[in-house]
Amino acid sequence: MIKVGIVGGTGYTGVELLRLLAQHPAVEIVAITSRGDAGVPVSSMFPSLRGRVGLKFEDPSVANLEACDVVFFATPNGVAMQQAPGLLESGVRVIDLAADFRITDIAEWEKWYGMQHASPDWVAKAVYGLPELNRVAIQNARLVANPGCYPTAVQLGFMPLVESGLVDTSHLIADAKSGVSGAGRKAEVSSLFSEASDNFKAYGVSGHRHLPEIRQGLSRIAGTSVGLTFVPHLTPVIRGIHATLYAQMTEDADFQALYESRYANELFVDVMPAKSHPDTRSVRASNTCRIAIHRPQGGDMLVILSVVDNLVKGAAGQAIQNMNIMFGLAETEGLWQLPVLP
């Protein structure tokens, strides 16, 4: 059994890790920490876990995380860069679900996240945990930077096009829509039911923190700096991201075949028949990304639709997929639940 620790388990990413890990056949959850809620049984905060998860939140200072094989950080940005290095040096492997180790350009990271980076050397050693791109490197990673939710949906959607060199990468557009759980379990007016329900809006059009992450990923794939306009929106669903991607083709090709071939061996990426419309609920509570390719009216603009559950493939599920790869398990272990529909 893999001994697992979770740092910061009181948010949505944390409870989703618990839901999935508690059902994972090869995992034993050893400790879960929370500074503010130490002593509280996990199941009294999340009654969905009653009778199934017996742990209490522990204060980080007393939790024996060094005894774990792997520790997941489900903390706000800026925590893992402080606390992970100690664990890493003790030989514990770490998967960070926050943004601390995602951006390799430290100055860029500091600009977008508004703080000084505490551990630039570990940024250099971290592996960006998108298995469909970095599977081999993940196997031996000591530190995995788990991708953001938008970056997962957008990169999986654009990847075959950018790899192929068949589109103009200087004017890519990602019009993305996220469910409200993406904002976390923080008490903020803008996330209130009476604000977010029966309402739709864009936000962060001037610049969202996931922009540099996506741009970095696509630029690496392209081998050159890409131009990207990224517009996130808030839609009144709990879970789910829908990315609508626009790219102008520079050369004709069978794009459907391109995608099917690229993802033929990926168990968590489903390329739907041409002209399909994946809906977010078709991946709800599952680790799957579904993609559909369109070329409307036979013109030169390609439209790619890509959906994920932001808490699963966009966070906790992908983190466990990375853990499975790191520990030599089948990639689907503990992650093969069917989506919940309706």
Next chain:
Amino acid sequence: MIKVGIVGGTGYTGVELLRLLAQHPAVEIVAITSRGDAGVPVSSMFPSLRGRVGLKFEDPSVANLEACDVVFFATPNGVAMQQAPGLLESGVRVIDLAADFRITDIAEWEKWYGMQHASPDWVAKAVYGLPELNRVAIQNARLVANPGCYPTAVQLGFMPLVESGLVDTSHLIADAKSGVSGAGRKAEVSSLFSEASDNFKAYGVSGHRHLPEIRQGLSRIAGTSVGLTFVPHLTPVIRGIHATLYAQMTEDADFQALYESRYANELFVDVMPAKSHPDTRSVRASNTCRIAIHRPQGGDMLVILSVVDNLVKGAAGQAIQNMNIMFGLAETEGLWQLPVLP
């Protein structure tokens, strides 16, 4: 492996049976029928099953249901009473998720369901499939009448009180709220998003079909005819039933202990600490019923809160729980998924 057939799999109960049975380790789904959609791959109607359920809907006339060990009827009321007897006589065991075999008083059934009963003799042989009440009889049942969603939540909530004889059973009140999936996947104006969303209403106050079913169940338990006022409501959630139950005590007792003791060995009934407030999402997509007991202000009125997922413990999950009992499997087999929260 248990060979399973499903008759009428295009509704929400049908797709939920598929979701759960496809992940059940002891089951092989042999056939699923639909008159209107014969030939259509199940996964093209329900993309959440893509890559995981390879079946096509078959016309009932060609599906080889006689080869099944058990057939689930997820059909509208009035179908199973026509088609189940033939299968039963071939030795196939049947679990009917509709209402055809739930009410033993044929005249009463015909009054509420507005049609003549085609198979009164099988009504007499059917076992009412509420495991917490009828476990032993279910083991050897050839035909199980799976309870309705409201009746499951209401009967589990009232059962310990009515068994104990400590309340006035002549004026029981069940104020119940259901998610919209309870109305099925039928195209009806009243179930449209723009009608049901951001809205709350009662319906069927004059008389709902689940009233005689609940009354029959509670009267059997009480050993005498109970008086029940049942008011169903529609709340804008997809899945979930919340029953708020009122009973006037006739004698003092430790009601919390009564419930805990009654359900001590029931894996799918969770009696919460006194004064808890179970929410429907705490059982979403799971087979659990959560119950909390209140006695406000120390008065003589007891308030019991009982929640289930109408598609799982209120339909498909309970049907599979019955199947597990009928075939000697662990009752939780294939049903031990944690609720999806948020």
Next chain:
Amino acid sequence: MIKVGIVGGTGYTGVELLRLLAQHPAVEIVAITSRGDAGVPVSSMFPSLRGRVGLKFEDPSVANLEACDVVFFATPNGVAMQQAPGLLESGVRVIDLAADFRITDIAEWEKWYGMQHASPDWVAKAVYGLPELNRVAIQNARLVANPGCYPTAVQLGFMPLVESGLVDTSHLIADAKSGVSGAGRKAEVSSLFSEASDNFKAYGVSGHRHLPEIRQGLSRIAGTSVGLTFVPHLTPVIRGIHATLYAQMTEDADFQALYESRYANELFVDVMPAKSHPDTRSVRASNTCRIAIHRPQGGDMLVILSVVDNLVKGAAGQAIQNMNIMFGLAETEGLWQLPVLP
């Protein structure tokens, strides 16, 4: 023109007062105060008011509220009892939308609201602002205690029955469901979209602050202390309260006629045909209360359904209705908007 001031306009009750008062033909809004947001244009917090409400929030210390004819307090409980007396003594009339002056039994108020009352003498002078009950007293009131949202729906629903003496008032039950805006615009985890959406739950079953208010009101009407079980629930709608009321009849009568007659002259109470099911959206954004009467199965239990918009008839609209009465205007002035459906 009536000169109006609003104290505490940054919550949902405040913005609803603004929406309605800005369209009221006999009103001039002179000042709106907010300690935390002084200087901020109202329309930058609530873009729905852009181009139509030019006011800025003012600090309470500088706002010239004494120059107003009437001041609405849309503040948290405990503020008006501090600040209203000074205004009242300057001759300004006050309508308090919070609970400070609703309960005449000071000890009872202090028990439920957890603070010492700062102005018991003004409690004695305040008029409870339910026009359908207290219209004459409201005309000359200096201080109106505007009813709570649940109390409005429940009292209007029970009033004819309790006045008639035809039911057992020792075991009244009010099973009430509220939209999430009833919890206000406070940043709290329990009101987050990802918590409250696609979910249903009861809360405060042990005792909710509106219980003593309703009990006081119904007891006054009955002329004797009534017994009431009040169970509030949270339903995922923005606006709306649905009260399902249960009373056991002690004598037969034409209850439909009773209600129609009682409310024949009430422009904001609509008694629907017998056996109707009012939905909350049928009063959305309007000052109407709709009521339907049921006697299921011809038994002895009456079921009354009563719906209001908690922000209008349950708060801001009723406050303006009270203002209209106090200033001799037509009661419907500025309040005659049709509900928004769908």
Next chain:
Amino acid sequence: MIKVGIVGGTGYTGVELLRLLAQHPAVEIVAITSRGDAGVPVSSMFPSLRGRVGLKFEDPSVANLEACDVVFFATPNGVAMQQAPGLLESGVRVIDLAADFRITDIAEWEKWYGMQHASPDWVAKAVYGLPELNRVAIQNARLVANPGCYPTAVQLGFMPLVESGLVDTSHLIADAKSGVSGAGRKAEVSSLFSEASDNFKAYGVSGHRHLPEIRQGLSRIAGTSVGLTFVPHLTPVIRGIHATLYAQMTEDADFQALYESRYANELFVDVMPAKSHPDTRSVRASNTCRIAIHRPQGGDMLVILSVVDNLVKGAAGQAIQNMNIMFGLAETEGLWQLPVLP
């Protein structure tokens, strides 16, 4: 008083016309027709109108529409082209809320709407009813083709850019999101609460009927054929359209000033401060279109956000705005209600 008739009043556009017209000070609703619901009081189908609209639906054959000054067609596509010409020849002015007279290229219309056009000559005489573009022509129009909901939001959003000639009009992108009421009050599985709630999806990416309408409008403004990729999505809100528009600039300019100047005299178009994010609820139940202009990261891609209520500015409200213009009333008459928020 303007004598108004409504043909086909049982859909959402119909009930919204009724809500607005019943409160319009210069209008008398003379007749409302429905073949299927003749004889039914309007308020029994829409209880929100109880006590305020006394009309019954009439069979079209008996309704005296010729006595009206203006008739609104709120019918499915293909009805007005059959029935409007007779009324027009009797001197009645007509406003068609469907698509029959919107596209001047008859062959194009027939391709997208799948039927033969019954009245091509009236297409030539019809005025496209976007007041911000065609105000003068509308004044004397006998027949107004009221724009579609998406076309209203998209054209108002793009208009200043396209007029200015400062962007590349060969690759415009409109990523648009609509509330579910845009699909009408038809009983269809895809519009059910349990399908559309807690879900987000694109649809019609291959080609939506509003594409040729938008393309025609923008091409007229540009004076040349524009290239447009239009991707509609369904978001779980009742009312509201959010259009996110992308255009590549070909020349620098003060785009904020351009928009403010273009719409300076438009009472129903609100240009927000630069970098704002209009949300759909900020125009809910009102006739306003709010627009915000972005130029992310100072690049060459402009992002325009444009929101309307699809049932008001996108349908019934704009129709009444057109009526006000046709009859010489103030444009805001009966349309000056503030949005309902929250």
